[in-house]
Amino acid sequence: MNRTKILYSAAAFIAFSFLAGVTLQHATAEFVPEWVKNTAKWYGEGKTSEVEFVNAIKYLIENNIIVLELDQKKTESKTSPTFENIIIPNGNSKVGNVGFYIPLNLEIEKGTTVVWINDDNIEHTVQSQDEKGNLISLFNSDLLRTGERFAHKFNDDGAYHYFCTIHPWRVGVVTVS
Ligand SMILES: [Cu+2]
Incomplete structure (x- = not known):
């Protein structure tokens, strides 16, 4: 050359x-x-x-x-996915017990994936419900055995209530802003 x-x-x-x-x-x-x-x-x-x-x-x-x-x-503006946990603690099923979801009201930013972890020694479910307490199909887990998890990503603002179909007195909230 x-x-x-x-x-x-x-x-x-x-x-x-x-x-x-x-x-x-x-x-x-x-x-x-x-x-x-x-x-x-x-x-x-x-x-x-x-x-x-x-x-x-x-x-x-x-x-x-x-x-x-x-x-x-x-490349840098791609934010890595964010996860937050909700623990279903041991004793969660008992009516008089303080085995609430931890935390009971989880506050997250849009785009966060929430992971429910069953730390109890019995099975539970995670079911979304409306303001009146009726089951809705927004997010619905299968039966979660001890140690099993369920995840749902929240993309919109709002207060999302959920409960367990086996122990319907156990209600929790995810607040997205
Ligand atoms: Cu339950």
């Missing part, structure tokens, strides 16, 4: 990088085909069109000769 070609190739990469607003992670000159080098050279000399030049760059990207580092901000 002579000096002129190197200069034109470098200019081509810099021009592309600037126009597209991306970061060039690496560009390995050995893998750049001759026709691409010529296109870059001819473009620099005004002997070929911009379309040809852009197509040549496109070829390098599609064949992973140029590897683009995508916009970091887009």
Whole structure:
């Protein structure tokens, strides 16, 4: 590769990088085909069109000769999923017991997944209910044996009541804001 070609190739990469607003992670000159080098050279000399030049760059990207580092901000803005637990404690079933859900009113932000964990020595269910205490189909677990879990993701604001169908006096709340 002579000096002129190197200069034109470098200019081509810099021009592309600037126009597209991306970061060039690496560009390995050995893998750049001759026709691409010529296109870059001819473009620099005004002997070929911009379309040809852009197509040549496109070829390098599609064949992973140029590897683009995508916009970091887009990647970082993806928040990792958030989980919060509600424990169904031992003794939860007994009417006179203080075996309430822990916490009894869980306050979370939108997008949080709530995980109910049955820590009791008997089975329970988690069933969503409306304001009047009627069972609704928003979130409904199967029978949870000791140690089993049930999860539901909350995407909208609101106060969500739930209860256990086996022990319907046990009522809890998830408040989403
Ligand atoms: Cu129960």
